[in-house]
Amino acid sequence: MTTTSPTGLLTGIADLVPELRALYEDLHAHPELSFQEVRTAGVVAERLRAQGWKVTEGVGRTGVVGVLANGPGPVVLLRADMDALPVEEKTGLPYASTARGTDRDGNDVPVMHACGHDMHVTCLLGATGQLAAHQDAWHGTVVAVFQPAEEVGGAPAMIEDGFLDRFPRAEICLAQHVLPSPLGYVVTRPGPVMAASDNLRVRLHGRGGHGSVPELTVDPVVMAAAVVMRLQTVVSREVAGTQTAVLTVGAIHAGTKENVIPDTAELLINIRSTTPAVRERVLGAVERVVRAESAASGAPKDPEIIPLAAFPVTVNDPQATAVVTTVLGDVLGRDKVLVTPQPFTGSEDFGIFGDALGAPSVMWYFGSLPAAVFQGLSPAELMTNGLPDSVPTSHSPLYAPDPDPTILTGVTSLLAAAAHWLRP
Numbered sequence: 001m002t003t004t005s006p007t008g009l010l011t012g013i014a015d016l017v018p019e020l021r022a023l024y025e026d027l028h029a030h031p032e033l034s035f036q037e038v039r040t041a042g043v044v045a046e047r048l049r050a051q052g053w054k055v056t057e058g059v060g061r062t063g064v065v066g067v068l069a070n071g072p073g074p075v076v077l078l079r080a081d082m083d084a085l086p087v088e089e090k091t092g093l094p095y096a097s098t099a100r101g102t103d104r105d106g107n108d109v110p111v112m113h114a115c116g117h118d119m120h121v122t123c124l125l126g127a128t129g130q131l132a133a134h135q136d137a138w139h140g141t142v143v144a145v146f147q148p149a150e151e152v153g154g155a156p157a158m159i160e161d162g163f164l165d166r167f168p169r170a171e172i173c174l175a176q177h178v179l180p181s182p183l184g185y186v187v188t189r190p191g192p193v194m195a196a197s198d199n200l201r202v203r204l205h206g207r208g209g210h211g212s213v214p215e216l217t218v219d220p221v222v223m224a225a226a227v228v229m230r231l232q233t234v235v236s237r238e239v240a241g242t243q244t245a246v247l248t249v250g251a252i253h254a255g256t257k258e259n260v261i262p263d264t265a266e267l268l269i270n271i272r273s274t275t276p277a278v279r280e281r282v283l284g285a286v287e288r289v290v291r292a293e294s295a296a297s298g299a300p301k302d303p304e305i306i307p308l309a310a311f312p313v314t315v316n317d318p319q320a321t322a323v324v325t326t327v328l329g330d331v332l333g334r335d336k337v338l339v340t341p342q343p344f345t346g347s348e349d350f351g352i353f354g355d356a357l358g359a360p361s362v363m364w365y366f367g368s369l370p371a372a373v374f375q376g377l378s379p380a381e382l383m384t385n386g387l388p389d390s391v392p393t394s395h396s397p398l399y400a401p402d403p404d405p406t407i408l409t410g411v412t413s414l415l416a417a418a419a420h421w422l423r424p
Helices: 013-029 038-051 117-133 154-160 220-238 276-296 318-332 351-357 379-385 403-421
Strands: 054-059 063-070 075-081 100-102 108-110 140-147 172-182 186-188 191-194 196-205 245-254 264-273 304-311 314-316 337-339 361-369
Touching (some): 013 038, 013 117, 013 403, 038 063, 038 117, 038 140, 075 117, 075 403, 117 140, 117 403, 140 154, 154 351, 172 186, 172 403, 186 318, 196 220, 220 276, 264 276, 314 318, 314 361, 318 361, 318 403, 337 379, 351 361, 361 403
Parallel strands (some): 075 140, 075 172, 172 361, 186 337
Antiparallel strands (some): 054 063, 063 140, 100 108, 186 361, 196 304, 245 264
């Protein structure tokens, strides 16, 4: 396999880390919820313009796209997601978020970059700066995509907003995501790399009344509790041990006072699956359980099962993944590039860009925590055995990447991977 040396694009990256860390801390301290990334998008657009990129804002509501053409050659798409989560930060960092926002249901919630999207934005802006500053080291066109609302419809929204016609059509799509794994390592795999995701809102209907006379009511709280417990058997009893699925009830909303039985209860459900057959089986089981428990409770009205965002399995193109694996091994060290035997059960909508463009795509994951926190376990052992309970995972209020080395790995990885296609 022949790859192109990215030496020119990697020149001086370490010297940029202090400036990029300041950017990261600013983004971390000012997180914004999905489709509300107005400030973040403004920071991105301003920096891209200062670097010399052609910038389009408001793509898919709050997305930003930068285009830098540098002579004939392939078109490479690089993506970073921008949104944060309704999580209250508890890291105690000097740049910890104290931000609050309004979620899609109108609730006032805390906001935190608990999934590292601020790191993704920082690394891509570091890469775009290098691409603009070292145009003698590459030829072609780069489309830098700063996407809103990862997992909440951001990629589909950008596609629906004319992305395919408004911007150069990429021949390869590349993206990365931080992991709560050891610094300096990257992980990927060919083929399915992340699970499909289905999100459901379930509304259960009861008959409200006074808490002192429950016999005159149909209690939707009890109904919801029965549904939650029964759903725990779907994966354990209806999905084979050789297959993969995850079912999570992430929220329950019901009632306003301790002595009032409400009319309704609402569940928010997330399902992850890695094959179409398992996805269909789990979705069918959820509907069956919800309807059966509702009927068993004597509900006066059928439950409502409302699909929210849904995304297919994220699939890495095998040939392009082999290229990326080789290139990253060249710049990071062969022992620093790992291939996971199984797809991650997390989900992504990044693959929608490649599917829509008819182009191969590759996603990889890079470590963000010091080796000391993993209790002596090697990265290979962590892939096999999982994380120790003491390690804060993504979406935890305690998750805090170590900025400088994570930024260095992220910028280096993006540029090294892109350089293979952006041959002088």
